[in-house]
Amino acid sequence: MPGWLFALAAAALVFYTDDYVIAGVLPEVAADLGVSEAAAGQLVTAFSVTVAIAAPVAAVTLARVGRRGLLTGAALVFVVANALAAATPNYEILLGLRILAALAAAAATPTLFATAAQLSPPERIGRSVATVAFGVTGAVAVGVPVGTWIGAGLGWRATFGFMALAGIAVAVGFLRLLPRTSGTVDVPPLGEQFAILVRPAISLGLTANLVLMFGSMMMLTYLAPLVTDLAAVGPELRGGLFALSGVAGMVGIWASGRVVDRWGADRTLLIGVGAFVASMATIAALWPLRPIPVLVLVLVSLVWSGSAFWNSPAVQARLHLLAGPVSAQALALNTSGTYLGVAVGGAVGGVVLTVTGPGGLPIVAGAAGVLAAGLFALAAAVAPARVENAAAPETG
Numbered sequence: 001m002p003g004w005l006f007a008l009a010a011a012a013l014v015f016y017t018d019d020y021v022i023a024g025v026l027p028e029v030a031a032d033l034g035v036s037e038a039a040a041g042q043l044v045t046a047f048s049v050t051v052a053i054a055a056p057v058a059a060v061t062l063a064r065v066g067r068r069g070l071l072t073g074a075a076l077v078f079v080v081a082n083a084l085a086a087a088t089p090n091y092e093i094l095l096g097l098r099i100l101a102a103l104a105a106a107a108a109t110p111t112l113f114a115t116a117a118q119l120s121p122p123e124r125i126g127r128s129v130a131t132v133a134f135g136v137t138g139a140v141a142v143g144v145p146v147g148t149w150i151g152a153g154l155g156w157r158a159t160f161g162f163m164a165l166a167g168i169a170v171a172v173g174f175l176r177l178l179p180r181t182s183g184t185v186d187v188p189p190l191g192e193q194f195a196i197l198v199r200p201a202i203s204l205g206l207t208a209n210l211v212l213m214f215g216s217m218m219m220l221t222y223l224a225p226l227v228t229d230l231a232a233v234g235p236e237l238r239g240g241l242f243a244l245s246g247v248a249g250m251v252g253i254w255a256s257g258r259v260v261d262r263w264g265a266d267r268t269l270l271i272g273v274g275a276f277v278a279s280m281a282t283i284a285a286l287w288p289l290r291p292i293p294v295l296v297l298v299l300v301s302l303v304w305s306g307s308a309f310w311n312s313p314a315v316q317a318r319l320h321l322l323a324g325p326v327s328a329q330a331l332a333l334n335t336s337g338t339y340l341g342v343a344v345g346g347a348v349g350g351v352v353l354t355v356t357g358p359g360g361l362p363i364v365a366g367a368a369g370v371l372a373a374g375l376f377a378l379a380a381a382v383a384p385a386r387v388e389n390a391a392a393p394e395t396g
Helices: 002-033 037-059 069-083 092-118 120-152 155-179 190-197 200-221 223-230 235-263 263-288 294-356 356-380
Strands: none
Touching: 002 037, 002 069, 002 092, 002 120, 002 155, 002 235, 037 235, 037 294, 069 092, 069 155, 092 120, 092 294, 120 155, 120 294, 155 356, 190 200, 190 294, 200 223, 200 263, 200 294, 200 356, 223 235, 223 263, 223 294, 223 356, 235 263, 235 294, 263 294, 263 356
């Protein structure tokens, strides 16, 4: 792995860990600052909403800033936000600092994927993007548990101090490992940027990913009540199921990057979404037979988790190829769509759980997958995601 790619993947691990890690120390934060756990939970909401809104704005306004300087600057802002959070005296200041950290993440996250794609040879774009996405998955599998353990042993403020130190390491990595020539591409005027981003091949793909994230993250959010009823899984086995799902996700990302480079992003996406829909249909069919054997549940969950994460490198690669000089802006919009999909999935899933019980979740998620597959197929029919189409004008 080239040093610059390691730096980008490590940064993804750190930035995404910072988004999720507060969930592991939420009770301690609430108790220490004298607020309810529900109020403390809004620190997570504020971070996610800020990234969703700010990512495309940052991509447009910072488009002409060199990648190396932009990423290093974002890492330093990230360090300041977390260092101050470790010493903050009250909830309101902490909320503002979480928003500041989210602004840094909003500027950096799409740029990580765009830089990986731009620095890679065309035949390795899928694998390079998958490597950065591997860092995102590692945030859930490694970063959050480590941050939680630090908080349990040394207090929640130590968790934010640890994130600040990790941010310093990321900034140093950018300065030492990113090529000095890793600037930005020539950026067209704002009107032309908008014209590229609203092309059907791009806008349909962005919409498809939002719908797909809604379905897959709804299942992840409410996995506990689903598996409890489906296979009588208790808390101990449930933790193991989450861990296995994380491993399956890593395998899915690793395999997808290689398939993208061999078969192309469009074909890879249809395979992944098809597997996701099939797993949802299987869970729906098994629901009347509950309780089902735990082994059957594990096998189906591995397919679902692997397929859900499988799609990420393909989505990123196709947007980079199709958006050309505004790939960072397209990836920023995709980041917004991802966060919005997570939020919508949580809200809609709560309604489904109340109205139909857990059995309705795979049906709704599967329907979302079918709709996403149709949108991806339509987008591919308009303009296939190939290297020669990266900056080509749209016709027809």
